[in-house]
Amino acid sequence: MATMGTSAAISEIMRPGGLEAAALQHGPWTAKGLLSRVLAVVERFLSGAGFERGPWLAVAFATGIIAWFWLPSWPFWASFSGLFVAVSAIGHASFPLLRSSPHVGRALTFVPLLIAAGCLVVWTRSEVVGQPGIDRPLAGTFHGRVLGIEPQPALMRDRLLIAMRNPLDGKAIKIRLNVPGKGAALHVSIGDLVSFRARLMPPAPPMLPGAYNFARTSWFTGIAASGAALGKIEVVNKAPARGNHLAQIRQALTDHIRASVGEERAGLAAAFVTGDRGGILEEDDQAMRDSGLAHLLSISGLHVSAIVAAVYLLVVRILALVPWIALRVRLPVVGSAAGALIGIAYTLLSGAEVPTVRSCIGALLVLAAVALGREPLSLRMLAVAAFCVLLVWPEAVMGPSFQMSFGAVLALIAVSTSESVRHFLGPRDEGLPLKWLRHLALLLMTGAVIDLVLMPIGLLHFHRAGVYGALANVVAIPLSTFLIMPLLAAALLLDLVGAGGGVWWLAGKAIDLLMALAHWFAARPGAVNLLPGNDAGAFLLFIVGGLWLGLWAGRIRWVGLPVALLGGVLLASAPPADVLVSGDGHHVGLVGARGEQLFMLRNSVKGYARDNLMEFAGIELQPLPLERSPNAQCNRDLCVVEVVKSKRNWRILIFRGHDIIAERSLAAACERSDIVISERWLPRSCRPRWYKADRKSLERTGGLAINLDKERIETVAKAQGMHGWWSPRSTAKPSNKPTS
Template structure:
């Protein structure tokens, strides 16, 4: 015992020496601790688990109190435990007080609603409106309605009242494991139901007064620039991406240039820098102002006002708010004569965003925005990189080459940091973004945005046409770069759905590498490397089933994917392909040589895990004769249907029907290991989850029936 106590004291002293050397970096972990609590609330299923986490976090703080007084480890454990508990309570409280419960089930109704906002989506030939239903206490307080462009009534705008018929649906949860969770996002946005308005749409009361500035700016730019550059020009000015064609948006994502479409640090910094430059030049024309006035303070105040106005104009999305907050802190530091561009600035911005918008933590926008900025600042603070990038007296060609290397290095680091986030949320990541950004970022910052700003300014005197033409040519060049890079076979990396545990471990390792400064920082490469290996070894699912049971995709022995319903829309196909990490075309299951399909059923033979599997899927609502269907069920390992199946349908391993999917959501099945992943956790009590039917299914997906290991008959 004495020896153990001595070793503990020695180890504690070593940790204290290390933390003393890293004392400038310790405060950077405050937003991380707060974020852990927020993430725990999203990851854990119900209130008892949330309470247990809070108790464990506070217990960590209590353990810290037992350490020697005044030690840094003690303060870190106490602060970390309290902040983690605060994060969980913060998001829990916001969900209870401000979140809006969704519609419980689909319903077809006639709605009279007051229009809260209108957003044009030209790329999809529709208008998206937010409404508050009138005289309908059973409906949510806010619903989102899509209206076809041809059906939009005259006078539609904020403050109008319209009447129409619609089939309202609850906000959609992920279709398959790892998919986009619109239900969670809609809950915090206050959207309780969605639907598409059916004509005729009656205008009860037209909108009065002028349209909002953002809408007028949208319409003005749309009249000045032709497609395909029109959508990006509108996005850079208003933050609204609704006018960008899907093919262009996909090319921007695959080429690593999608960050240019999200109004964030690049755009806010360019605007503020331009305003400060102009104000300094204009004020310097006056001798009195140049000698007596605090020019930098005045210019910084003007830049701050411009940044805040731009943030409000573009919708105050999380990246824009983060960038605006960071810019204001930088301007404040510059006005006081201090070096403000540090990791503490990034941590402060993250704390402010998490305190006001804790739900943003789990979204890709917050994660990619802060990860990129953290990596950029951490790289800039590195002694060797700073020495290499510092200005010096040298030949022009050497300076140009060095700047290109600096730009390439920063782009490469940012791409590496953003890759796990992109793979987790989108199942794909750009591989050539660092090279594309060498041209795209200067083109956007120093050519496109100044030209567009000048064009808007000169439009006040009807002289903006030449500048709009130049803007269109520059944006056309940007799109050529995006499509050219996207066409390369090396442009993107595809993976199946990445488990949340793997993603969390990789992000923890990256933060450990970025936030510390001593050699111990490189210990973070361990979980990062383990995550990379795990992702490379991920086994794609053999069967994907959407939450409604209508769409099923299977993987064939040669690695292709096939879909049950040949008429499935592009959205469904994209969701299934991305979740499976598949980049090819989904062919109909009926065309597979190992499938036999009738108008009612499809039987598919698969080989996995060293044994044959027999899959039986319903494809219509036709009543099947009991004797033959019972025989087919008994011969199948897995039966999938979008309706309730009778009790006498007893497959060898798993029965998936409407009742089971109501409890689990979509499924991803791996036959090699006989495992099932589901969208919904057992007992999930998050407030946006629809109530689960009381009747239990015959089979629990977490405990599937043991399958018969005897060889099954081949189809």
């Protein structure tokens, strides 16, 4: 019977069309079998990986937020969210069919849903809190109510946050106003109605592609304009005495610290206690950045953790001395409650900035874990903290503060929870000196790992890479945590009875030691290297590899190491653009043939534009005027530069004067040039061979970064899309393509 059945099957296949019919019949079986095998492999991997689900869900949520920033307009945001909601619905509907693969079923259901949720959350926040900038610059006399005051004596000015009416449409707006002069706003209080003369500007977009986006920051913080006062601030109506008590206490505390430790040390001391960085001298601020110690200047994880841990240990140890309490009360719960109260109070007193609030949330989660007897430092805790922050401030994911703080904590958890580190710190029959040496070695290694994690983030945002940060932090962090902060706290407490003088002297000497350390490390050769670091694709590669390395457990995690290293190397070795043009066309920078010198159209000793051009060129040498370039010929009206790139001789014509040029001569000059750059409008008759960047086109595109080797032009507009903070002044349709 079997033989007859086989013969019949063969006959069926051999008849005309039989082979095709058999293939079609068994095709779905083959596809289904292949799918089952793939699902089985993925399920076995997920089942044996021993990973935490929470961190990956937080990553999915952050991915949706990042996608919203990168997608150009609302049809894309809606399509993106709808697509992932549909994928989640399909995954949920297929869950009964995936009983043998429960990990895969959950991933298909929840990961797409959280990606869509991230996109929708940041979209909603943008619509709710987004504040458009004023339409055009304004100058005149204005009236408004003071919402905040930030003294900045080191910069010889005060900064005010003022609520006023927009003179153009009468709507209520907030502005940020700089008042020149040290203590120029001492007579002003929060809540005062003031009158002032000023020139107000819309929040500035990035000067160059990838530069700091003040317009985006202002959109989410509700600032519609910024500017400088042109005279004295007049108080029209004094606010009642009640005012903002927290702000008043903070300012009084800052003034008391300044009077106690002296003007030179007051900036750093106030930064530790109240978070007020306005008194830090510019050279000290630069030294802290160059030495890798700038994180000590902003109240964040280190400061909040030190305060909370000190209060927790103090409360637990004191209560443990009372047997009646120790036998009847769970001391970790009481200590955690006390630490939480002090942590919240410290956060509010320091101004409740986003990094401080984020650190406070993390500290509260650690205290909750301690009170419940759970592991205090874990990936689950980090995931919960990330969710809390991103739900309230989803835009924070794009900033260096969020990336650096969570990146550092993730590196710390990954190192401290690894089997090799636990074995290294395991109990041994050895003396105390060897034990402390092992802890010191681990501290140095952890600092080096955290520095390696933070270096690409610093490259992308600040275009700076430090070398000695890990070593400097090994000394500076214990000095700050165990000496400076306790001395400042003790001095403030002793001042209640008028006995803090000697402790203030000691605190001042400790601050001097910290600043000497920062200046010494900053002065070492190679302490800071400027690198372009503009490759977003390389940074994404580093992030993917770093997350894989930090969030998986076991040997599979090491797959992410080469990926992260490759991303970091590509980011550090990214070549600079050959030509950099600011959004108004006023500033132009050309990188020399060897990439070692920057030539500027309008050179200056110092300034925001000069610093930006140097950072994006990755050049530390002082820039030179464009006419000193060996391939440039300049007169009072324009410069012509010859550049050889990709086996092509590029001719660049740059206008720098404002005199009238005959149109026929201008058109002839443009025709002989490959690229024309001008801060003023150029007629249509000016038609260069490749690209024209004049006032009209720059209003659409914003700043430019031109790579001649790859014949590629990056624009500010390309990364902004149709988000609310980007509003090109030209209504013409943007075009980033070079002219033919």
